[in-house]
Amino acid sequence: MAVNLQEHAHKLEDALRNSEEYKAIKDAYDKVKAHEESKKLFDEFRETQLKFQQMQMQGEQIEEEDLKKAQEQAQAIEKDENIAELMAAEQQMSQVFQEINQIIVKPLDEVYAD
Template identity: 45%
Template structure:
């Protein structure tokens, strides 16, 4: 029992010390240190969250909203400091998803994947 938590804290430390997390941290701090980039990034995040919430609540998303969201995405993709941050987020996400798949394997084996049932 204690063993699980010990291992979880070791893993947390390994994530924290990883190149992926350190790279993300630097990229995030670079965006936060640049007022215009920070504003653009906040706007991007807000747009994404709003659209996700609408989708989850089954609300209709207008064509105008889709176009606005696409414009915001294009803006951040063209912004070097922000696109660097998004790339670093993607890299750490991949690692976190791998980790999540590894540690939920016992459960997946027990209950079986949908395909195996």
């Protein structure tokens, strides 16, 4: 009997959606959205991050002025308790993803282990 990996992936998705980590992110993001200043800071920071990622993928150099702006945004974000809560929740979820990834790649690691 063939294993349907996509079916298992959908079950994992459901499990993630029902996890405490996911709920913490959702609740924290709702708080960010509820506070206009937090939402503005968050959106600006995400926009800067995406811009930097795009520049790096295209092999472009990030300007000193842009780096300074990003540092200022990061400092402002650190002071915002709503965003700080969201970032902490994201960090917890990232840890879960790392653990899941280790489990998923274990069979391949075993194949290539000498």
